[in-house]
Amino acid sequence: MKLADRGPQSRTDFHERLKHIGAERYHDRHPFHKRLHGGQCSVDEVRAWVINRWQYQSRIPMKDAAFMSRIEDPQLRRIWRSRIEDHDGGVTEGGGIRRWLALAQAVGLDPDYVASGVGVMPATRFAVDAYVRFVRDMPLLDAVAASLTEMFAPKIHAERIEGLLAHYDFADDASLAYFKKRLAEAPKDVEFGLNYVLDHADTLEKQDAAAAALTFKTDVLWAQLDALWHGYVEGRIPPGSWRPGEGLALRGPALAEVS
Numbered sequence: 001m002k003l004a005d006r007g008p009q010s011r012t013d014f015h016e017r018l019k020h021i022g023a024e025r026y027h028d029r030h031p032f033h034k035r036l037h038g039g040q041c042s043v044d045e046v047r048a049w050v051i052n053r054w055q056y057q058s059r060i061p062m063k064d065a066a067f068m069s070r071i072e073d074p075q076l077r078r079i080w081r082s083r084i085e086d087h088d089g090g091v092t093e094g095g096g097i098r099r100w101l102a103l104a105q106a107v108g109l110d111p112d113y114v115a116s117g118v119g120v121m122p123a124t125r126f127a128v129d130a131y132v133r134f135v136r137d138m139p140l141l142d143a144v145a146a147s148l149t150e151m152f153a154p155k156i157h158a159e160r161i162e163g164l165l166a167h168y169d170f171a172d173d174a175s176l177a178y179f180k181k182r183l184a185e186a187p188k189d190v191e192f193g194l195n196y197v198l199d200h201a202d203t204l205e206k207q208d209a210a211a212a213a214l215t216f217k218t219d220v221l222w223a224q225l226d227a228l229w230h231g232y233v234e235g236r237i238p239p240g241s242w243r244p245g246e247g248l249a250l251r252g253p254a255l256a257e258v259s
Contacts, residue, residue, distance in 0.1 A: 039167025099178035106175035119242025123227035145210035
């Protein structure tokens with residue numbers, strides 16, 4: 001039978017295919033996360049992670065806004081809108097962005113410096129920008145499929161909370177609020193996004209495209225950690241990127257060495 005003559009995978013088989021991508025390629029397997037969660041990161045490695053991960057966090061609502069600008073169905077816009085609200089929060093309080101900046105403060109960084117993005121590594125910026133462009137330009141099905149890395153996120157958030165609390169003095173309920181909140185927020189996003197992909201990927205070609213989109217997103221996340229490892233574990237910090245001693249908070253808690 002020619003490939004073009006094959007029918008789509010069953011809903012169950014296609015779901016298993018998506019889960020297998022996460023099992024093989026999600027960034028919980030990256031050695032930087034093993035190092036971070038195991039307490040082996042230095043003070044500056046933790047700070048570099050917070051600074052560079054900000055680039056991704058800050059662009060999540062922007063990519064969702066780009067996605068919504070293309071949606072003609074009001075009901076789909078209403079459902080997707082909560083993702084922006086989760087990250088941007090209200091006018092004066094709440095939201096994942098503010099919670100990430102609280103983490104920055106906890107590790108001894110100036111939140112305004114982090115929010116400026118001036119210390120982000122080029123590779124991080126390129127990877128995140130590629131994801132925003134993907135969501136903006138690719139078919140809606142592909143854009144939703146790329147978001148399905150959220151299927152694998154609760155496990156890494158739980159590991160991160162446990163590891164940071166065990167090994168780092170800065171870790172407490174306030175500094176880890178971003179990850180704790182995502183444990184509650186991510187499942188609703190996953191439920192809708194997964195069902196959308198399983199419902200709309202009704203040909204083998206669309207299933208292949210959705211699987212490729214999810215693979216692309218895992219590459220985006222992995223590439224950011226590769227850059228961190230190269231720059232701050234191996235000590236090859238690229239020009240223009242944050243260097244230890246820069247962007248520190250003038251006041252507030254300092255980050256003690258790991259236990």
